[in-house]
Amino acid sequence: MPEMNLVERYQAHRVRRFLANSEKWRKLLPSWRTQRRRRVLVAGLAVTFALMLAVAVACHFYEKAPLLWLPASLLFFLIWPSLAIVSGRQGDAPPGALDEWEVQQQNSARSTALSITQWLVMIPVVYLVYGSALTGGTHTTMAYTGGLLTLTMLMIGGCLPTMILAWSRPDPDPDPESDEFLMEAA
Template identity: 85%
Template sequence: MSEPNLVERYQAYRVRRFLANSEKWRDMLPGWRTQRRRRALVTGLAVTFALMLAVAVACHFSEWAPLLWLPVCVLFLPIWTSLAVVSGRQGDAPTEALDEWEVQQQNSARSIALSITQWLMMIPVAYLIIGSVNTGGSHTTMAYTGGLLTLTMLMVGGCLPTMILAWSQPDPDPDPVADHPEEAACTPATP
C-alpha cells in the first residue's frame, strides 16, 4: 500500500475538520434552520451584495465612497456566517463527508455558481477595458472601482453554492427522539 500523497492528506484533513466543525455547530441557531429563515438569510446576503456593488459604482464618482465598504463588510460577515452555519456548510463541504445525493446537489449548485460567476466577471472586465480606453488610464479611481467590482463578483460566486443549497433545501425532518425523549424511552425496540 502506498503512502498518501499531499493532496490525499489535505483532503483527509479537510474531512476531519469539516466533521469536527459540523459537530460543533450542529446545535447552533436552531430557529434559523427552517427553509423560510434560510431564505431570509439568502435574501439578506443578496441585498448585501447589491450594496457592495453600489459602493463599487459610487467609488467611480467619489473619492470618499470607499469608506462605505467597511460598513457593508460588517453587515456581510454575520449574515454569511449565519447562513453557512444553518445550511451545514454544504456548499463547500468536502465530497468525502457527504452522501451521494448531497454530492449531486453540491455539484449542481457549484456548476450554476461557476456559470453565473463567469458572466458576472464580465462587468468589471468591461468596465476596466472600456474605461481605460476612454480615459487613457487617467481616471484616478478606476483601479479601485475595478478592484471592488471584481471582489464583489468573486464574493458572489464564492457564496452562491451555499446560497443555492440553502434556498432549495426543504425543512429538516423533525427528530422525534429529540422532541419527545420520554416517548422514545418507553417505546420497545423492534427486533
C-alpha cells in the same frame, strides 16, 4: 493496504476537520435552520451584495464613497457565517463528508455558481478595459472601482453554492435526540 498519497491524506484531513466543525456548530442557531429562515438569510446576503455593488459604482463618482464599504462589509460578516452555519456548510463540504445525493446537489450548485461568476466578472473587466481606453487611464478612481466590482463579483460567486443549496433544500428532518422530537413522540 496501500499508503495514501499527499492528496488523499489532505482530503481525509478535510473530512475529519469538517466533521469536527459540524459537530461543534450543529446546535448553533437552531431556529434559523428552517427553509424559510435560510431564505431570509439568502435574501439578506443578496441585498448586501447589491449594496456592495452600489458602493463600488459610487466609488467611480465620489472619492469618499469607499467609506460606505465598511458597513456593507460588516453586514456581510454578520450574514454570511450565519448562513453557512444554518445550511451546514454544504456548499464547501468535502465530498467524503456527504452522501451521493448531497454530492450531486453540491456539484450542481457549484457548476451553476461557476457559470454565473464567469459572466459577472466580465462586468468589471469590460469596465476597466473600455473605461481605461476611453479616459486614457487618467480617471483617478477607476482602479479602486474596478477592484471593488471584481471583489464583489468574486464574493458572490464564492457564496452562490451555499446560497443555492440553502434556498433549495427542504427543512431538515427532526433530530431524534432533540427535546422537541421527544416531546412530539410522547
